[in-house]
Amino acid sequence: MPETSVAHFYDELADDYHLIYSDWGASIRRQGDALDALIGQDRATVLDCSCGIGTQAIGLALRGHRVTGTDLSPRAAARAAREAARQSQSLFTAAADMRRLPFPDGQFDAVVCADNSLPHLLTEQDVHAALAEMRRVLRPAGLLLVSTRPYDDLLRDRPASTPPQVHQAANGGERTVTFQLWHWHDDGEHYDLEHFQLLPAGGEWRVKVRRTTYWALGQDRLADLAAEAGFVDPGWRMPQETGFFQPLLVAPASK
Numbered sequence: 001m002p003e004t005s006v007a008h009f010y011d012e013l014a015d016d017y018h019l020i021y022s023d024w025g026a027s028i029r030r031q032g033d034a035l036d037a038l039i040g041q042d043r044a045t046v047l048d049c050s051c052g053i054g055t056q057a058i059g060l061a062l063r064g065h066r067v068t069g070t071d072l073s074p075r076a077a078a079r080a081a082r083e084a085a086r087q088s089q090s091l092f093t094a095a096a097d098m099r100r101l102p103f104p105d106g107q108f109d110a111v112v113c114a115d116n117s118l119p120h121l122l123t124e125q126d127v128h129a130a131l132a133e134m135r136r137v138l139r140p141a142g143l144l145l146v147s148t149r150p151y152d153d154l155l156r157d158r159p160a161s162t163p164p165q166v167h168q169a170a171n172g173g174e175r176t177v178t179f180q181l182w183h184w185h186d187d188g189e190h191y192d193l194e195h196f197q198l199l200p201a202g203g204e205w206r207v208k209v210r211r212t213t214y215w216a217l218g219q220d221r222l223a224d225l226a227a228e229a230g231f232v233d234p235g236w237r238m239p240q241e242t243g244f245f246q247p248l249l250v251a252p253a254s255k
Contacts, residue, residue, distance in 0.1 A: 005212065006072055006073075006120050006212060007072045007073050007074070007095075009073075009195075009210050009211065009212040010052065010071065010072065010073030010075070010076045011073045011074065011075040011076070012208075012210050013076075013195070013210055014053060014073060014075040014076040014078075014079050015075075015079070016176075016197055016199070016208065017052060017053045017076070017079075018053065018167075019167045019176040019178060019197060019199075020165055020167070020178045020197075021165075021167060022165065022166065022167055022168070024055070024167075027055060027245075028054075028055055028058050028059045028062070029059060029062065030059075030243070030245075031055060031056050031059045031114070031244060031245065032056065032058070032059020032060050032061075032062055032063050033059070033063065033243070034242050034243040034244040035056060035059065035060055035112060035114075035145060035244065036059075036060060036063040036065070037242070037243075038143070038145060038237070038242065038248070038250060039060075039065070039109070039110045039143060039145075041109065042064060043064055043065060043066060044065045044066070044109040044110050045065075045066050045068075045107065045108050045109045045110075046060055046065045046066065046067045046068070046108060046109065046110045046111070046112060047067075047068050047069075047070070047101075047103070047107075047108045047110070047111045047112070047134075047137060048060070048067060048068070048069045048070070048111075048112045048113075048114070049070050049071075049096070049098045049101060049111060049112070049113050049130075049134065050070075050071055050072075050098060050112075050113050050114065050115065050117030050118070051069030051070060051071045051076070051077060051080050051093060052071055052073075052076050052080065052115065052117075053076050053079045053080050053083060054069060054079070054080030054081075054083045054084055054091065054093075055114075055115065056112055056114045056115070057069040057080055057084070057091055057093075057112075058080070058083060058084050058087060058089055058091065060112070061084060061087075061089040061090065061091055062087065062089060065110075066090075067091055068091075068092050068093070068094075068103075068108075069081075069091055069092070069093040069094075070093065070094050070095070070096035070098070070101065070102075071093070071095060071096070072095065072096070072097055072098075073095065074095040077093040077094060077095050078093065080093050081093040098113065098117075098118075098121075098130040098133060098134070099121070099126060099129040099130045099133060100133065101133045101134070101136070101137050103137045104137070105136055105137065106136075106137070106138065106139045106140070106142075107137050107139070108137050108138055108139065108142060109138075109139055109141070109142050109143070110138075110142060110143045110144070110145065111134045111137065111138055111142070111143075111144050111145070112145045112146075113130075113134065113144075113145070113146045113147075114145070114146070114147040114246070115147060115246070116147065116148050116149050116214070116246065118130060118146055118148060118217070118222075119148055119149070119151075119214045119215045119216065119217050120212065120213075120214060120215075121215065122190060122213065122214075122215045123215075124225060127215075127217070127222070127225050128225055128228060128229055131144075131225055131226050131228075131229035131231070132229045132230065134229075135229050135230045135231060135253060138253040139253065140253060140254045141252075141253065141254065142252075142253040143250065143251070143252055143253065144226070144231060144234075144249070144250070144251040144252075144253065145248055145249070145250060146222070146226075146248065146249040146251070147244060147245075147246040147247065147248045147249070148217060148219075148222065148246060148247060148249075149216075149246060150246070150247055151216045151217055151218050151219065152218055152219050154216055155188070155189070155216050155218060158182075158184050158188070158191075159182060160181065160182055160183075161179060161180060161181050161182060162179055162180040162182075163179065164177050164178065164179040165177070165178045165179065166178075174200040175200065176197060176198065176199050176200070177197070177198040178195070178196065178197050178198075179196050180193055180194065180195050180196065181193070181194040181196070182194075189215060189216050189217075190213060190214065190215050190216070191213070191214055191216060192211065192212075192213050193211065193212050193213065193214060194209055194210075194211050195209065195210045195211070195212070196208070196209055219236050219247065219249070222249060223235070223236065223249060223251075226249060226251045230253070231251035231252065231253060232251070232252045232253070232254055232255050233251075233252065233255075234249055234250070234251035235249070235250055235251075236248065236249055236250075237250055
């Protein structure tokens with residue numbers, strides 16, 4: 001899928017992204033706490049290279065880390081900065097492709113690429129390019145944290161949809177419903193996603209549909225690609241262990 005279409009998907013979603021969570025503020029704090037525990041140092045310099053509207057980046061800033069956020073979507077990155085400012089947090093953001101990060105070598109203590117962002121890259125060449133860039137901008141003692149959907153399980157079942165998620169506005173306000181339809185390619189690994197949001201509109205429902213494509217990248221394969229990109233002993237940590245909502249690939253830059 002062309003990178004412009006991925007950027008368009010998230011530009012279109014940026015204003016409504018928080019509605020995929022039942023409580024976005026609670027998710028920010030919970031995810032920030034889980035990632036902070038894995039980073040394991042105070043006031044780390046962190047790059048979130050797929051920051052979206054700031055869910056993980058703001059959570060880490062709230063934990064005292066010095067966070068920079070980049071995203072392919074200019075609208076999402078701009079909203080992340082605004083949302084951080086609303087919480088009195090400093091978050092520099094910019095639009096950037098994770099395959100071409102606009103930073104010098106060895107600038108960060110940790111790089112985060114969360115919420116199934118890496119599988120928007122649809123070939124091994126592109127995934128390797130992104131991982132190599134993440135490795136390049138890490139300090140020698142740095143740490144990579146990548147989260148994806150649990151694709152080993154999903155590749156066995158190849159589901160056609162996700163359960164609906166309901167967001168309720170504060171004080172018992174109106175509800176929004178989000179769900180996805182998945183259309184698997186013949187190769188059994190890639191799938192087109194239709195992202196539906198049902199938004200209340202004067203007693204009726206207004207429907208927004210956005211489309212993108214993912215690669216269901218299995219855990220062993222992604223770990224191998226991280227090793228090829230120069231990371232040392234990449235390994236997976238599961239949600240029941242970390243408290244993070246997706247499996248996390250944890251990969252030191254060096255021993």
